[in-house]
Amino acid sequence: MTEPAASGPADLIIMGCTALVHDSAEGVGFAEDAAIVVRDGVIADVTTTDGVARLDAVERVDARGQAALPGLINCHTHSPMVALRGIAEDLPVEEWFNDYVWPIESNLSERDVELGARLACAEMIRGGVTTFADHYFAMDTVADVVADTGLRANLGQAYFSSQGPEGRAASLDFALRHRGTADGRVTTCLAPHAPYTVDDADLAATAELAREHGLLVHLHAAESRAQTEHSLARHGATPIEILHRTGLLDVDVLIAHGTGIVDRDLPVLAGAGGRVGIASAPRGYLKFAWDPTPVRDLAGIGIPVGLATDGAASNNSLDVWEAMALTALVQKSTTGDPRWLTSRQALHHATLQSARAVGLGDRIGSIAVGRRADLILVDLTGPHTQPVHDLAATLVHSARSGDVRTTIVDGRVLMRDRELLTVDVAAVVRELGERLPALVERGHGKRIQEYDA
Numbered sequence: 001m002t003e004p005a006a007s008g009p010a011d012l013i014i015m016g017c018t019a020l021v022h023d024s025a026e027g028v029g030f031a032e033d034a035a036i037v038v039r040d041g042v043i044a045d046v047t048t049t050d051g052v053a054r055l056d057a058v059e060r061v062d063a064r065g066q067a068a069l070p071g072l073i074n075c076h077t078h079s080p081m082v083a084l085r086g087i088a089e090d091l092p093v094e095e096w097f098n099d100y101v102w103p104i105e106s107n108l109s110e111r112d113v114e115l116g117a118r119l120a121c122a123e124m125i126r127g128g129v130t131t132f133a134d135h136y137f138a139m140d141t142v143a144d145v146v147a148d149t150g151l152r153a154n155l156g157q158a159y160f161s162s163q164g165p166e167g168r169a170a171s172l173d174f175a176l177r178h179r180g181t182a183d184g185r186v187t188t189c190l191a192p193h194a195p196y197t198v199d200d201a202d203l204a205a206t207a208e209l210a211r212e213h214g215l216l217v218h219l220h221a222a223e224s225r226a227q228t229e230h231s232l233a234r235h236g237a238t239p240i241e242i243l244h245r246t247g248l249l250d251v252d253v254l255i256a257h258g259t260g261i262v263d264r265d266l267p268v269l270a271g272a273g274g275r276v277g278i279a280s281a282p283r284g285y286l287k288f289a290w291d292p293t294p295v296r297d298l299a300g301i302g303i304p305v306g307l308a309t310d311g312a313a314s315n316n317s318l319d320v321w322e323a324m325a326l327t328a329l330v331q332k333s334t335t336g337d338p339r340w341l342t343s344r345q346a347l348h349h350a351t352l353q354s355a356r357a358v359g360l361g362d363r364i365g366s367i368a369v370g371r372r373a374d375l376i377l378v379d380l381t382g383p384h385t386q387p388v389h390d391l392a393a394t395l396v397h398s399a400r401s402g403d404v405r406t407t408i409v410d411g412r413v414l415m416r417d418r419e420l421l422t423v424d425v426a427a428v429v430r431e432l433g434e435r436l437p438a439l440v441e442r443g444h445g446k447r448i449q450e451y452d453a
């Protein structure tokens with residue numbers, strides 16, 4: 001709460017809002033009648049509305065009646081899969097992969113990936129997501145879309161061992177060419193698909209590359225209890241133990257799902273030499289009838305659990321707001337404890353824990369001086385959010401992603417009063433619609449991979 005050091009007009013001032021702030025113990029709190037000053041894409045000051053009365057700004061947003069939050073972070077998705085939203089419903093995961101998703105993905109063109117990514121970015125901006133961790137194919141195309149649409153992203157080119165060493169080499173090549181692009185908004189990772197599609201030698205080589213180049217590794221692991229049981233039967237080790245023995249827990253790793261993490265995995269994770277984060281996407285687990293991510297066990301060993309949606313082919317939406325509400329509800333239901341996973345804890349998962357999980361814990365996830373200016377403004381005036389007795393509960397259990405009015409990344413407004421400024425949704429939907437019959441064709445009998453986990 002200091003006077004801004006820089007002179008001259010600020011780039012952006014948001015004033016009159018209630019700002020979500022973290023105290024020194026990372027407790028979630030709210031600053032009333034707050035003002036946020038942005039210069040050069042960074043939060044330069046967090047003060048009061050009175051404190052900015054005489055400060056000039058290029059753009060000034062009067063946010064009375066709104067809450068300012070750190071932008072939401074989608075810690076694990078496959079953004080172009082929005083093109084397959086609803087294509088394979090009410091199925092177990094084996095049939096979902098083998099009969100629908102992997103045959104259809106053998107048809108994918110770069111143009112399909114681009115249109116899907118654009119639609120996904122539009123959906124995420126509308127839902128208050130400012131950063132996403134994406135794991136897919138043709139990622140050069142996704143990187144271009146991120147640059148265009150103004151979002152922040154951690155991107156990884158996915159690979160299977162069935163591609164040979166070229167898959168891993170292409171993932172590294174992508175990561176090195178794109179890291180730091182889009183004015184620093186793009187960070188990158190190595191992206192092996194999962195321990196059941198990437199063999200131990202390939203995982204170990206990936207860990208070596210991650211160490212050598214200082215890259216995050218983002219992969220699926222322990223997606224379900226059934227996978228953990230199969231892994232034990234086949235390899236005598238859980239998926240988490242495989243990550244450990246191949247060196248992947250000695251580098252920074254983002255693990256998607258972890259619903260199959262079992263008690264014997266906890267000391268292994270606690271002893272990891274690298275920074276481990278878990279991405280949890282509860283809607284998909286409910287649909288596949290999987291257990292939830294063991295959030296309370298992971299909290300007990302200090303592992304951050306970030307919020308995610310996975311791809312829209314399983315999750316049907318990229319709504320991180322919903323992932324936040326479901327995390328709170330599913331945790332209460334499965335632990336049998338109404339005191340576990342309070343609204344403030346859910347907001348901590350949505351902010352600092354998600355930022356850490358995607359390797360950006362020092363840059364985003366908090367409204368604080370020096371952090372990137374990734375901010376959302378949430379309308380609290382609707383009948384479903386009034387009156388406000390407990391703002392944390394209002395945000396988690398009453399507000400919806402549709403209440404996000406304004407989305408800002410690096411100080412740039414990407415949505416103002418619900419109007420998207422960087423994506424032409426109608427044009428994307430029109431062209432994608434023309435391409436869908438060819439994309440979803442499955443008569444060719446090909447698939448990019450076999451699910452047998």
Ligand SMILES: [Zn+2]
Pocket residue numbers: 076077078220256310311
């Ligand atoms: Zn996934």
